[in-house]
Amino acid sequence: MLAAELGELATFLAVAKHCSFSKAAVERGVASSAVSHSVRSLEERVGVRLLHRTTRSVSLTDAGERFVSELSPAFEQIGRALDGLNAFRGTPFGLVRITVPTSIAPYVLRDVLGPLISKNPGLQLDIETSDRLVDIAKEGFDAGIRFGERLSQDMVAVRIKSKLRFAVVGSPEYLRGRQLPQIPADLQNHACIRYRFPSGAIYNWAFERNGETLSVEVNGPMITDGQELMVEAALQGCGLAYVWDDRVQDELRSGRLIRCLDDWCRTDDDLFIYYPSRRYVSAGLRALIDKLRA
Incomplete structure (x- = not known):
């Protein structure tokens, strides 16, 4: 079979x-346009329509569904065969596509990317950062990174980081003349920078102490979908922000931000890299997993 036909x-x-x-x-x-041309060329060559196309949707014909069911296992076998060449190549090779939450991507990957790529020059990483819930199998990702509570049961999950902690922070300028909150209910007297999920829902600040859990609906002058902007707004005195502790370590050390409600700030579930259980693990993905675990 010609390479063009395989493509x-x-x-x-x-x-x-x-x-x-x-x-x-x-x-x-x-x-x-290249995808459209390739599919049209394939249909012309086999003499069968494989896809229904409208201006709004694409779906498989009966022939297309049967073709996919017979073709997919063959391509999985080809993938395994190609990946097996890594044993002779010496280093992982090829493309690995992963999705990582935007809010934590820099802190999960910051100690990984340089060493991984320098050690494996034939490896290419395609990283999407998004806080939306992603169906990695449907969207063509090799793996994703998420918290354990958000993983479906049909996934293989490998723990890569223990629980991450939150922090409530504000600038000295904002807190000057104001009383620091002592309990979560005190947040009703403060301006808070709120976070909006990709779904549109606004995050209620969640706290925990000595087995007691609280969910507080805060208010304030600003809503955003990114922690970078939340931290920047806090630095500029717009109000209190509730962000990942790792994200504000430098600002806390320098005194540009002050920590509040420290004994109430909760930890989130363990962090995992996950992938479909029916999918073989390429050498490239395995190298990424091993580096993240290390």
Whole structure:
């Protein structure tokens, strides 16, 4: 089979998985027009329509569904065979696509990226940072990083980091002349910088002490979907922010931010890298997992 024909088949499988030409183009690293041309060429060559297309949707025909069911195992076998060459190559090779929450990506990956890439020059990382819940199998990712409480049971999960802690912080300028909150209820007397999930829901600040848990609906002059901007707003005296402790270590050490409600700030669940249980683990993904665990 010619390489061009294999490329057409791989492109068709990407379109079938996403039911989208544009998403398949992102996965394949090509233009949407190239994906459309490749699928059209494949259909002309086999003489069968494989996809229904409208201006709003893409779906498989009956022939397309049968073709995918028979083609997918073959490509998985090809992937395993290619990955097996890593044993002779000496270092992991190829593309690894992962998704990581935006709010924690720098702190999970900061000690990993340089050593991993320098040790494995044939490895390419495609990292999407997003706080939305991602279906990694449907969207073509090799793996994702999330907290354990948000993982589905059909995933293989490898713990890479113990619980991450939150911190309530404010600038000296904001806190000057104000009483520091002593209990979460005191936040009702403070301006708070709120976080909005990708779903549109506003995060209620969650606290825990001695087995007691509280959820506080805070108010304030600003809502955002990014912790970077929350920290910047806190530094500029806009109010209190509730962010990852790791994110504000430098600011706390320098005194640019002050910690509040320290004994109430909770920890989130353990952090995991996860991937579909039915999927083989490439040498590149295995190298990433090992580095994250280390």
